Amino acid sequence: MKVDVILGLQWGDEGKGKIVDVFTPHYDIIARFQGGPNAGHTIEFDGKKFVLHTIPSGIFHRSTLNLIGNGVIIDPFIFIREIDKLAEAGIHAEENLLISNRAHLILPTHRMLDAVSESLKGQAKIGSTLKGIGPTYTDKFARNGLRVGNLNEKDFMERYRALKEIHLHTLGSYSADLDSFLLDGLSFETYEEKWFEAIGQMKGFRMVEGEQFLNKSLDEAKSVMAEGAQGTLLDVDFGSYPFVTSSNTIAAGVCSGLGISPHRIGRIYGIFKAYCTRVGSGPFPTELMDETGTILRRNGNEFGSTTGRPRRCGWLDLPALKYAIMLNGVDTLVMMKADVLNTFEKIKVCSQYKKGGQVRDEFPFELSEDTLEPVYKELSGWNLPLNNIESFDALPDPLSEYIRFIEKETGIPVDMVSIGPDRVQTLKR
Numbered sequence: 409m410k411v412d413v414i415l416g417l418q419w420g421d422e423g424k425g426k427i428v429d430v431f432t433p434h435y436d437i438i439a440r441f442q443g444g445p446n447a448g449h450t451i452e453f454d455g456k457k458f459v460l461h462t463i464p465s466g467i468f469h470r471s472t473l474n475l476i477g478n479g480v481i482i483d484p485f486i487f488i489r490e491i492d493k494l495a496e497a498g499i500h501a502e503e504n505l506l507i508s509n510r511a512h513l514i515l516p517t518h519r520m521l522d523a524v525s526e527s528l529k530g531q532a533k534i535g536s537t538l539k540g541i542g543p544t545y546t547d548k549f550a551r552n553g554l555r556v557g558n559l560n561e562k563d564f565m566e567r568y569r570a571l572k573e574i575h576l577h578t579l580g581s582y583s584a585d586l587d588s589f590l591l592d593g594l595s596f597e598t599y600e601e602k603w604f605e606a607i608g609q610m611k612g613f614r615m616v617e618g619e620q621f622l623n624k625s626l627d628e629a630k631s632v633m634a635e636g637a638q639g640t641l642l643d644v645d646f647g648s649y650p651f652v653t654s655s656n657t658i659a660a661g662v663c664s665g666l667g668i669s670p671h672r673i674g675r676i677y678g679i680f681k682a683y684c685t686r687v688g689s690g691p692f693p694t695e696l697m698d699e700t701g702t703i704l705r706r707n708g709n710e711f712g713s714t715t716g717r718p719r720r721c722g723w724l725d726l727p728a729l730k731y732a733i734m735l736n737g738v739d740t741l742v743m744m745k746a747d748v749l750n751t752f753e754k755i756k757v758c759s760q761y762k763k764g765g766q767v768r769d770e771f772p773f774e775l776s777e778d779t780l781e782p783v784y785k786e787l788s789g790w791n792l793p794l795n796n797i798e799s800f801d802a803l804p805d806p807l808s809e810y811i812r813f814i815e816k817e818t819g820i821p822v823d824m825v826s827i828g829p830d831r832v833q834t835l836k837r
């Protein structure tokens with residue numbers, strides 16, 4: 409068997425969590441391959457709403473196993489808080505959750521380093537979620553990191569103290585006022601105490617050699633879906649650098665983030681919103697600073713799942729979408745949040761960019777707003793609610809036309825359309 413992949417084609421928050429949950433009944437294993445608690449994946453069903461940060465979005469189906477892969481970074485405090493929230497709702501994640509022992513740990517001091525790094529950047533700040541993502545991946549690649557598999561080793565405390573010492577030294581050299589730091593509203597000491605309590609609880613979870621487990625499962629004809637976090641335009645190599653996250657969010661990240669060969673990659677599902685959003689700083693060519701942007705934010709309830717920050721909104725950006733499709737080798741497109749466009753008479757789509765008076769189709773090296781101007785095509789809106797639509801064929805004509813336009817431009821079929829946040833509000837072709 410092969411590993412199918414679901415990943416985001418824009419700046420994150422495309423609706424990956426919802427679609428992974430919709431697909432889960434067809435898979436034996438759901439595996440997250442990168443990112444950490446910067447992610448916020450929302451799943452809604454039966455009038456309930458859950459936001460997951462570290463735990464894969466297949467957790468609501470008890471017969472499916474969920475793996476936190478080696479490419480993911482875990483903050484034990486946030487992880488256990490998530491586990492407790494699920495338990496309150498009667499979902500006992502420990503029953504169908506596995507953690508790779510190669511996944512790296514986010515230390516409390518990683519979060520402090522993140523905060524200091526951002527504040528030193530001033531105007532140029534990335535708008536990080538401040539979950540310690542950059543500093544933790546930095547330590548991973550600098551070969552300083554601590555991994556889940558180290559938790560049960562005798563010298564864990566020693567190694568923790570040594571790494572914390574290095575971090576404190578760095579923080580001291582920035583003249584950071586350590587006493588004023590609050591981590592999720594807690595002082596450093598309290599947070600660290602809770603972090604260690606969480607580590608104690610984490611030891612009760614099944615820790616595995618994720619790569620062995622997955623490859624063996626595939627040999628045994630088990631079906632696997634890899635769940636991405638963030639989106640292609642936040643990829644550390646190909647996104648709008650430096651306003652990106654610190655991992656490879658693209659399909660290539662599945663192999664290193666789970667320990668599987670490229671030969672084992674199956675279908676790649678690319679998730680995109682019918683428009684665009686971005687949270688945090690960085691260029692966004694189709695951003696709407698006007699009333700239209702406000703309507704998109706209001707209709708789409710575009711506020712960050714992790715930080716609550718308002719998301720910046722704009723029209724669909726085809727050159728960026730095509731770039732993402734190319735990087736990932738997308739087989740199937742899934743269009744999300746079509747219902748958010750319900751009230752528009754006209755819908756615009758950026759089909760090309762203009763730079764220095766020249767029209768171009770490619771996503772450029774520097775996506776600067778000052779020099780890049782979107783060239784728009786205008787399409788008819790459907791101006792109808794989609795509440796009662798139960799099949800792809802029953803979509804209003806202008807929406808079908810919108811989909812056909814995207815398919816023609818990208819050359820990839822849109823085989824699924826989402827028309828509301830609930831699991832059941834999903835139409836398959």
Ligand code: GDP
Pocket residue numbers: 416420421422423424425426447448449450451452707708712713744745746747748826827828829830
């Ligand atoms: P993810 O990070 O890619 O999993 O996406 P988020 O959960 O951060 O953000 C997507 C938001 O849109 C969530 O609040 C979802 O409940 C919501 N959502 C998903 N699909 C739809 C849809 O088709 N229509 C509407 N209106 N909301 C949706």
Ligand code: IMO
Pocket residue numbers: 416419420421422443446447448449534535536537538539541542636637638639642651652653654687688689713
């Ligand atoms: P999901 O998985 C949207 C953004 C942050 C910031 C930049 C770097 O829910 O789609 P980081 O915390 O990684 O240092 O932040 O990336 N960002 C996201 N934006 N959705 C996400 O995840 C994101 N994860 C990080 O806002 O601009």
Ligand code: MG
Pocket residue numbers: 420421422447448449450713714
């Ligand atoms: Mg999200």
